[in-house]
Amino acid sequence: MSQQVYLSSSPHIHSGGSTTKIMRAVIYSLLPACAVAIFFFGLPALFVLLLSVLGCLVCEVVCQRLMKQPVTVSDGSAVVTGILLALNLPPSSPWWMTLLGAFFAIAIGKQIFGGLGYNLFNPALVARVILLISFPVQMTTWSKPEPLSTGLDAVSAATPLGEWKTAVMLTGRMPESLQGGTWDYLVGNMPGCVGEVSALALLAGAVYLFWRKILTWHIPLSYVASVVVLSGLFWLVDSDKYPDPVFHLVTGGLVLGAFYMATDMVTTPVSAGGMVLFGVGCGVLTVIIRLFGGYPEGVSFAILLMNAATPLIDRYVRPRTFGVARKGVLQ
């Protein structure tokens, strides 16, 4: 035995999981939503997707070079951010806005904090909200879905949530045109952001992530359930004015938010109890902003606000340690 051996304390084996593998799985899970987006919104959606991913990759490399950090762009996290950002932009986004979004996501949302793992807020949502505040017109100009369009003849239209908010402000009632569109909303045949429109495609990807054990039920379920319960209460009180819970579920960015944005590992709590609290907080804030806020959609703000609460949640919501009694009784 001539060779030297490795010395380290146990364990001496590893599961083989890696950050890159997780990122790759998330990318795969988003492909159905990307495909549906390209089907309904055509070339403009493809353009936003490609530009956003490219912008994020370049921005990550440039930031890490400038800060003299090792370049870790191959871990896949910038690609995930790029896809998620694109899915959160209108299909008609001008090229400069998409690139600006990529800069905000990677430079301001992630690298300033120290890069992967250290950011407080979901980078894609940071970018979306900065863009929404800075360019309200471009960020709320929605195209009517036109299967396989080239984008040259896009017709603009309101999102279902936007239509509801305008109608309620004018008449105080839910417009009839919004009733009975559930199937179109489910498949994604409605105006909206590139990736939020097809609940079915997003759920298909989520099933894959559950199967790969990358997603746990805690945040998506508590988020969706609290939206259903709270919006259901309002609907029961005044169904002429408030939309039913199913409408809340299938329109806007709730599915994208609950399964992909609110489940970003870096910016959410680590304990099971903390995750449930996080999800409930997101759900409650989403419904309040949607029904009473100035914006028709509240998912982005809700998640960012709960991101800010995450360090606090992690401090106070801790699992019950094995062998330590809670309320004096060991179970």
Added chain:
Amino acid sequence: MRQMTFAGGVHPPDQKQATAHKPIEDCPLPAEYVVPMAQHIGAPANPCVAVGDRVLKGQVIGEARGFVSVPVHAPTSGEVTAVEARPHPAGSSLPAVVIRADDEDRWQERPAVEDLAALEAEDIIDLIRRAGVVGLGGATFPAHVKLSPPPEKPIDTVILNGVECEPYLTADHRLMLEEADRLLEGVAVLQKIFASCRVVIGIEENKPDAIELLNQRCSGRDVEVVPLPVKYPQGAEKQLIKAITGREVPSGGLPMDIGVVVQNVGTTAAIADAVLRGTPLIERVCTVTGAAVREPKNLRIRIGMPVAHLVEACGGIDEDPGKIILGGPMMGIAQVDLAIPATRGTSGVLLLREQDLPLRQEGPCIRCARCVQGCPANLLPTTIAAYGRLDRMEEAEDYRALDCIECGCCSFSCPAAIPLVQTIRYAKAAIMARKRSG
């Protein structure tokens, strides 16, 4: 029915196929034995022989010091050639008695054995102590201490640990298959000490042959065989108790606090030898395995045999090992070389090749919470390790670092390859040191 398991845990590939079907072989006797005095949790034994002394097999060569301590016995007959510090599997050089074998392997006269029915519990426990029986699962806690709960802590359940949840190891599996008689004799001894207790043998479902055999053999003996779902660390004492009884050992407490005694199956067989045959603990079953070993085997070894000798008995090294481990891959201790002796805790010798080792560069924590989900103690490993790294030990203690059982599930499952349990060990040591210095 309640699922018989515990929270957390991971599923490493079990890698037991290389030795699971191989019967236990007697390891050939070497010319020289190095018998460490520290082979158990508690005070090391005091050497009581001198260079030049002739010793017989089974003779006491190290005397116990205090209650939580056990004597050490000569593994063969021969001459004492040194009493000095020698490399020890725990990492440093520690006192040992070196014996040159005389090839006669002659027993010292063993005491006449009384009928079990005629023995009192205290006598039985004293026989076990004098035979040097310690936990053979790897923790090497003196068996007599576990068997002597104070009167205010009545025992109602005795659990025999046949889980063997460490990957690669098959020593307990083979012992249950081939030496069920010894095991059941040991069970009878324990039943004599703890009359009218529930007695359970816990075995993971990946050993169906052992479950079936012991089920047959246990009928009519008031012993339950409980199959457990395969999950590491099912064999950790507190997790096993939780899985079988639903009870939790209180933080900082012992199984006896909740009326439970756990003994490994190998320990139970050694208890039978001690009480029914007057034979001290000088042998154990050890799995020598890993892809760098030419012919992996389950060996019956003597305590004090050089590990290099055990490897030779398995055809030697096939490929250069990248890591030498005593014990299993999840909790075993890495060694510098093979020039160390096997001790009572040596459940396995594992030689991994370099390509079997996870040698990845550490990345940033992405807070994926796999360590949290995998932690059987319900801790937040990533948080404790982060504080440990910053030497913020008060916070690490506040996050209950001392409740960590060091099973390694967190490091095993971390996608960023962060040395979590290693950092928590460091934090635990620092917290304990601070507590001692007041």
